[in-house]
Amino acid sequence: MDTWMRLMANDGSIVFGRVEDGYLHEYEGLDQPVPTGAVLSLRTLTPLAPCTPGKVVALWNNFHALALKLEKPVPEHPLFLIKPKESVIGSGVPIRRPDHYAGKIVFEGEIGIVIGKRCRNASLAEAEDAIFGYTIVNDVTAAGLLAENPHFPQWCRAKGFDTFCCLGPAIVSGFDWRSARVVTRLDGVERQNYPLDDMVFTPAQQVSLISQDLTLEPGDVIACGTSLGVGSIGDGATVEVSIEGIGTLVNALGAKTGATQDSAHAGREAVPAA
Amino acid sequence: MDTWMRLMANDGSIVFGRVEDGYLHEYEGLDQPVPTGAVLSLRTLTPLAPCTPGKVVALWNNFHALALKLEKPVPEHPLFLIKPKESVIGSGVPIRRPDHYAGKIVFEGEIGIVIGKRCRNASLAEAEDAIFGYTIVNDVTAAGLLAENPHFPQWCRAKGFDTFCCLGPAIVSGFDWRSARVVTRLDGVERQNYPLDDMVFTPAQQVSLISQDLTLEPGDVIACGTSLGVGSIGDGATVEVSIEGIGTLVNALGAKTGATQDSAHAGREAVPAA
Numbered sequence: 033m034d035t036w037m038r039l040m041a042n043d044g045s046i047v048f049g050r051v052e053d054g055y056l057h058e059y060e061g062l063d064q065p066v067p068t069g070a071v072l073s074l075r076t077l078t079p080l081a082p083c084t085p086g087k088v089v090a091l092w093n094n095f096h097a098l099a100l101k102l103e104k105p106v107p108e109h110p111l112f113l114i115k116p117k118e119s120v121i122g123s124g125v126p127i128r129r130p131d132h133y134a135g136k137i138v139f140e141g142e143i144g145i146v147i148g149k150r151c152r153n154a155s156l157a158e159a160e161d162a163i164f165g166y167t168i169v170n171d172v173t174a175a176g177l178l179a180e181n182p183h184f185p186q187w188c189r190a191k192g193f194d195t196f197c198c199l200g201p202a203i204v205s206g207f208d209w210r211s212a213r214v215v216t217r218l219d220g221v222e223r224q225n226y227p228l229d230d231m232v233f234t235p236a237q238q239v240s241l242i243s244q245d246l247t248l249e250p251g252d253v254i255a256c257g258t259s260l261g262v263g264s265i266g267d268g269a270t271v272e273v274s275i276e277g278i279g280t281l282v283n284a285l286g287a288k289t290g291a292t293q294d295s296a297h298a299g300r301e302a303v304p305a306a
Numbered sequence: 307m308d309t310w311m312r313l314m315a316n317d318g319s320i321v322f323g324r325v326e327d328g329y330l331h332e333y334e335g336l337d338q339p340v341p342t343g344a345v346l347s348l349r350t351l352t353p354l355a356p357c358t359p360g361k362v363v364a365l366w367n368n369f370h371a372l373a374l375k376l377e378k379p380v381p382e383h384p385l386f387l388i389k390p391k392e393s394v395i396g397s398g399v400p401i402r403r404p405d406h407y408a409g410k411i412v413f414e415g416e417i418g419i420v421i422g423k424r425c426r427n428a429s430l431a432e433a434e435d436a437i438f439g440y441t442i443v444n445d446v447t448a449a450g451l452l453a454e455n456p457h458f459p460q461w462c463r464a465k466g467f468d469t470f471c472c473l474g475p476a477i478v479s480g481f482d483w484r485s486a487r488v489v490t491r492l493d494g495v496e497r498q499n500y501p502l503d504d505m506v507f508t509p510a511q512q513v514s515l516i517s518q519d520l521t522l523e524p525g526d527v528i529a530c531g532t533s534l535g536v537g538s539i540g541d542g543a544t545v546e547v548s549i550e551g552i553g554t555l556v557n558a559l560g561a562k563t564g565a566t567q568d569s570a571h572a573g574r575e576a577v578p579a580a
Contacts, residue, residue, distance in 0.1 A: 086360070086390070086391060086392075087361070087388075087390045087391070092458055093457070093458065104457050105457075107455060107457075107458070108455075109455075111455060111457075111458040111460065111463075112460075112462060112463060113387075113388075113461075113462045114361075114387075114388040114389075114390055114462045114466065115388075116360070116361045116388055116520055117360060117361070118360075118520055118521040118523070119520065130518065130519065131427065131518065132518055152468070153405065181381060181382075181383075181385060183367070183378050183379075183381075183385075184366055184367065184381070184385040184459075185458075185459060186385065186386075187387075187461070187462075188386060188387045188388045188461075188462065189385075189386060189519055192388065192519065192520050193519055193520060194426070194519075194520055194521050244404065244405065244406055245404065245463055245466065245467055245468075246390055246392055246393065246466050246467060246468055247392040247468050249392070
């Protein structure tokens, strides 16, 4: 099990690597896990979103407990939408309320699969092999927009706003997701606490099945869907999503102005596991 | 009015520039319209998709005639889904039927807006200024999947397959879309012929409104939605979408095997206007 982070140095350069004992051992990249030889103290670096997905594939209705509560049958194929890369922010960066939207904004704590290799029509074994590691996702939704138009559910719009895909703080490779839980706290109060072994499609099944539809590229993320306990984030409230062994992803719902979506402004609140 | 293309040279290098009298005047790029000084004969170059969008925003129900036929009210905000960049192919490249899908595959001839400048919360005037030009889109759909699951319409999946976003052959800047028509032919027989001035949201309105939701980047494409005459593509059939002044986008529905999504294999059937 290794912990990987992407961080910014004081000169603005971006480094990616393996975290050990407070140091980052720099690597060429996700898809080229070759060490550069550089070793940097984490104290001099600002955490960023741990990868730069070209797209985020976000699943709906992928936990048995949630399907039961929603009274929907478990799907036969992953049901997904696409969140654009511009929606991605790292831990510590504020979620920005859209200027034109005063409605409910909802958190969804999730585990995220980070793709390490280009993947198309992958078998289960190839899919397993293409998973670089796991991260944490807060799949933010402008819930009031989903059903605003009765003829066209606006999944991409409601979930695609800038800053609506919080990722981080780290990626853990070799992570045993089957024994892990997702715990979400809203202003310190526990709101979600669900086991990952309740997933309908396992990570390898998700990668294999989705790769029959579209090519997955290194750095792409699959957000595996959420389970019970989703709720609304008040303005100024802070959402912490934790998975033991990966860390805690922390994002507040910022004011309309002053907040920035630039992941380069990631705060230092990120709490990686390593 | 200028015509812009992206092409591949024999050595595999990719050039982008303005087309004039059979020659390409190379430019730095879409977002940096600075000539490099190089002039290349088009005869030595293979056409590719004219831009490399990070995402394609595809509209639904954006023409009055289609809304009337569907008996749906005209929307108050653009209704859209996101097609991933891996779905993009150029003119001449075969559309690939997914291995696991034997159902109906449908063409939708459309005009596409190509973004030239990063665009967020843009006013109408800023939106107009951010439009680099217009191209042609065949927004391909695996129609049988859209409503396969009654609880979650699979817009992203049905329209997001590799090769399901045909773009090209060229981008025309300064194009007067108001007086243009989209004409789609299936194996030479006209199937769509609709005026672009029937659009619900004009291109500048689309860019402005969508930029309130998510950041548009240079090279991103908005597919403006289709109108009457959408139909099914038989295996081996060829779809030609023409807009006078831009050109003709030509794509056949290839067999399951042998076809490739690599836009580097763009054929020479592309018919740019210039």
